[in-house]
Amino acid sequence: MKKIGIFYGSSTGSTSDLAQKIAKELNAEANVFDIANCSASDLLAYDVLLLGSSTWGMGDLQSDWETLLPELGKQNLSGKSVGLFGCGDSACYSDTFCNALALIKEGLEGSGCTFIGSYAPKNYNYDESASEQDGELIGLCIDESNESDMTDERIDTWIKAMQPAL
Numbered sequence: 001m002k003k004i005g006i007f008y009g010s011s012t013g014s015t016s017d018l019a020q021k022i023a024k025e026l027n028a029e030a031n032v033f034d035i036a037n038c039s040a041s042d043l044l045a046y047d048v049l050l051l052g053s054s055t056w057g058m059g060d061l062q063s064d065w066e067t068l069l070p071e072l073g074k075q076n077l078s079g080k081s082v083g084l085f086g087c088g089d090s091a092c093y094s095d096t097f098c099n100a101l102a103l104i105k106e107g108l109e110g111s112g113c114t115f116i117g118s119y120a121p122k123n124y125n126y127d128e129s130a131s132e133q134d135g136e137l138i139g140l141c142i143d144e145s146n147e148s149d150m151t152d153e154r155i156d157t158w159i160k161a162m163q164p165a166l
Ligand SMILES: Cc1cc2nc3c(=O)[nH]c(=O)nc-3n(C[C@H](O)[C@H](O)[C@H](O)COP(=O)(O)O)c2cc1C
Pocket: 009, 010, 011, 012, 013, 014, 015, 016, 054, 055, 056, 057, 058, 059, 060, 062, 087, 088, 089, 090, 093, 096, 097, 098, 099, 144, 145
């Protein structure tokens, strides 16, 4: 059985709540960690890494990722599958919606990992997102401030997209 670790950075609790929700919805056992208490070596124990960050500033990473991501990007993650998730606000930050997912992907580009869980965006209202690439969202983008009624369906779509790798 693959070991699944869910690692999140969250400033006001939304991505933390989302991580717990994902753990419940996965049809598999998973451990959940706040990256504020983690170093890169903690993540190496897992085959599947679900990495979450909210987006702050104008399209920036949640601050706890700023030290961990460069460390993680130097590790050999070949053979590992990485799924991305996070919270943003598509009304107030419509041009940088959930950009943090794209920053994590960029930071791990040379690590040898395989990214999983992209899906076609449906019923989103943002203008632009660096996390939409080649017509697909590269991971689970959630807007708890304006579209919380869509959260469950979006989690479901993302988990289905990752399922073959879980
Ligand atoms: C000052 C500030 C800047 C923000 N910048 C962005 C942004 O660029 N893109 C985005 O999608 N959301 C942005 N947000 C919205 C947060 O990502 C959103 O509130 C999220 O749910 C916070 O998640 P957390 O509690 O897990 O940190 C911003 C919020 C604030 C208050």
